[in-house]
Amino acid sequence: MTDINFKAEVEARKDALLADLFSLLSINSERDDAKATPETPFGPGPVAALEQFLAIASRDGYATKNVDNYAGHFTYGDDLPEDAEVLGIFAHMDVVPAGTGWESEPYVPEIRDGKIFARGASDDKGPTMACYYGLKILKELNVPLTKKIRFIAGTDEESGWGDMDYYFKHVGLPDPDFGFSPDAEFPIINGEKGNITEYLHFSGENKGAIHLKQFSGGLRENMVPESATALVSGNIANLNAQLETFVAAHADKNLRFEFENMSDGTATITLHGRSAHGASPHTGVNGATYLAKFLDQAGVESPFTKIAGTILLEDHAGEKLGVAFEDAKMGALTMNAGVFNFDDSQVDNTIALNFRYPQGTDSDAIYAVLTGLSGVASVTKSAHEHTPHYVPMTDPLVSTLLSVYEKQTGLKGHEQIIGGGTFGRLLKRGVAFGAMFPGDIDTMHQANEFIPVDVLLRAAAIYAEAIYELAK
Structure with missing residues (x-):
């Protein structure tokens, strides 16, 4: 299976990937406490985006679980032994407020000059769908794996992480053994400040x-x-x-x-x-x-x-x-x-x-x-605090992800420690991995947020091979 042309497989699914991504970007999923209810804990927008993500997964044949509209997941590899290791992938559907200064409507996604403009394009709906399609390729090619993959989407990453607090308390499953979050940059983020x-x-x-x-x-x-x-x-x-x-x-x-x-x-x-x-x-x-x-x-x-x-x-x-x-x-x-x-x-x-x-x-x-x-x-x-987090370079999770990055880009991988906080730190053996590449313009949390289409496709191919190498 190592001879899979992951880039070609992504290109063959380009139109479908963009359509699914646009369906998420069209949803204003800002946290809105004024409209929060027991059914919509962070307001209706984050719930709508979570439901759309889970609907995409359900359409593709996954059994999904919505944990009281706080977070949801689907699992690939349910036929594997119960004690099989679990690779966790953590993404989020909520976005920061759009604010002012946009040249286009923040929740009407559009492509200009090869870039997708919308709030959430780079943080984190674009990388989420790139990673989702990486796994979709493995599923559609029926690639045999020995580890389960649990793909988890939250709704409060940009605020207090109340989504993950609730999810881990109520999901009724053991934590994944190791994992990554497609919510930062390549080659890897294996350390995060407090x-x-x-x-x-x-x-x-x-x-x-x-x-x-x-x-x-x-x-x-x-x-x-x-x-x-x-x-x-x-x-x-x-x-x-x-x-x-x-x-x-x-x-x-x-x-x-x-x-x-x-x-x-x-x-x-x-x-x-x-x-x-x-x-x-x-x-x-x-x-x-x-x-x-x-x-x-x-x-x-x-x-x-x-x-x-x-x-x-x-x-x-x-x-x-x-x-x-x-x-x-x-x-x-x-x-x-x-x-x-x-x-x-x-x-x-x-x-x-x-x-x-x-x-x-x-x-x-x-x-x-x-x-x-x-x-x-x-x-x-604040009631919520993250202490500094670090996964050493010697950990197989880090070395495997860097190896895939080097193979697909021809660039030398290296460790990075950032001030940003990602869901990668939810696990002791957890990191952030992509989707920005070195030299890319960072527009996260800014007006006119975008992700280039070619970056999205390159990241999807890297995610596909990374999931394969981690779970084969």
């Missing part, structure tokens, strides 16, 4: 020539805020001109703004930067911290804007914050100031800081520093 969000709490008090009434920015803790909006009062007569000067002074950031004088003597300011994945905050422009910097300079006197606009601004490694740390293997800590909420009528206002930290430090060490910040009333942690 991940924790910590919240700075502020009172609503502020003073100065300009009074801050409200401030909001950011859609998710793991996204760089593309924009932020503030409602202010007081000495606002020259604010519009000051904004023009501020934006001009930061021309390298390509900031944009909208300013509106209201009839009640207040003004609304919206400042736009550029979104990016929270694991690589340096690739974005944080609209919220830049707006806070402007307000701080313009006359607002508040710990909220002082910290956001001076300490958090461009502090991607946590140096000004005082939490910077670097490990020889896992690299440096990164910090993303992701969500900002302020209302002067409220006693509790927050800034959510998402940290990706290497081995050698931890969330308690970060917490101890944050509690010492002047003007911060208190600090709390």
Whole structure:
């Protein structure tokens, strides 16, 4: 069976793969807590996408299981002995909010210049379907395997991973023995930093020539805020001109703004930067911290804007914050100031800081520093935390996947450790594998997210051979 031309097999299924992928990309599967019910735990969108994925699997002859709309799976190799090892493949159907700045409708997928544009195209519906078709090839060719494959799709990977917590408690099956997630990049991700969000709490008090009434920015803790909006009062007569000067002074950031004088003597300011994945905050422009910097300079006197606009601004490694740390293997800590909420009528206002930290430090060490910040009333942690994860190069899972990658690409494989968190870390012997290739443009969590069609097809061929080599 080693003489299978996996690339040719993928090409023969190209149209079907794209059609199935488009059916998933057409579903807005953003988490929506306002519409959450016992039947739709993260809102109706993630459930609709999960149901569509399982319908595709059912159509292709798999027996599927939906675990109360939190996650679902199908298994290949049910005819194998009960004690056969299980290879787990972990994907997710939820997406981060589309946000603004799109040149096309985010949930009307389209191909332009050989690229598929849609929210979820690269994270994670595109890679999921590439991997699904890799397994589909083995099934349709009736390739004999000695290990079972359980393909699991979640619905809350982009938020709190409540889907997997529930799935493992209620699925009624042992955990897979080893596995991977098609939700990152090649050649492999065999290490992931720890991940924790910590919240700075502020009172609503502020003073100065300009009074801050409200401030909001950011859609998710793991996204760089593309924009932020503030409602202010007081000495606002020259604010519009000051904004023009501020934006001009930061021309390298390509900031944009909208300013509106209201009839009640207040003004609304919206400042736009550029979104990016929270694991690589340096690739974005944080609209919220830049707006806070402007307000701080313009006359607002508040710990909220002082910290956001001076300490958090461009502090991607946590140096000004005082939490910077670097490990020889896992690299440096990164910090993303992701969500900002302020209302002067409220006693509790927050800034959510998402940290990706290497081995050698931890969330308690970060917490101890944050509690010492002047003007911060208190600090709390998110309920969900991931500690650093690593699978050594000597593990057969890692060496096999790298061997397949090298064979199909002609490129040398090597280990990678990232700040992003994937479902690969759900298993002790779990990694992330593709679908981005070295040199590809990363548009995850950004406007105009895309995946090139040729990347999708190349990845599908690699997944097909990888599953075969792991389970043969």
